[in-house]
Amino acid sequence: DVKVTQSSRYLVKRTGEKVFLECVQDMDHENMFWYRQDPGLGLRLIYFSYDVKMKEKGDIPEGYSVSREKKERFSLILESASTNQTSMYLCASTPRLAGAGELFFGEGSRLTVL
């Protein structure tokens, strides 16, 4: 089975802490995405990457950074967590060629910042 794995399903952090959310895919996909999901707002794109070491800002990049050192791994970093970053975070991947619209999502990481 193809798989996108997010490192933690549930995290609780304190304001000001540095937070790492890890995502690994085993499908050799070029494109990877980080979304956050909040009630009433749907999925909002934070950052995406189309290749190793490449990254592009999505619609809400403020307060976040990303790292893509290896093709299979895409990390989302909250340098100094704040309470308004409490959310569900979803990672997804797609191939670059045919099938690029078919996203494979992880199960999500629910982050609570106190």
Add this chain to the structure above:
Amino acid sequence: DAKTTQPPSMDCAEGRAANLPCNHSTISGNEYVYWYRQIHSQGPQYIIHGLKNNETNEMASLIITEDRKSSTLILPHATLRDTAVYYCIVRLNTGFQKLVFGTGTRLLVSP
């Protein structure tokens, strides 16, 4: 990405067909229509996609109007497990392009 418009919620009786509409009036000629769904507390799941012909798979059917400005996802015999939020998006089928989700349609299937 072309924007899509979906009703916020719909109800359906178990065993009946669920028809979920999506408007995408600014879709370009080479953009596909994709449908996803998200069951509570899970990541979204791909359902189906199409360019201009109607498509069917084991999960659903997709009907795209001739002018491609709208589409309908059909779940032919809805079950309680089909209760979810359904998202319609449009994008190219290759290359790199950010994928933007709207707020989707919350489908409630009732006994």
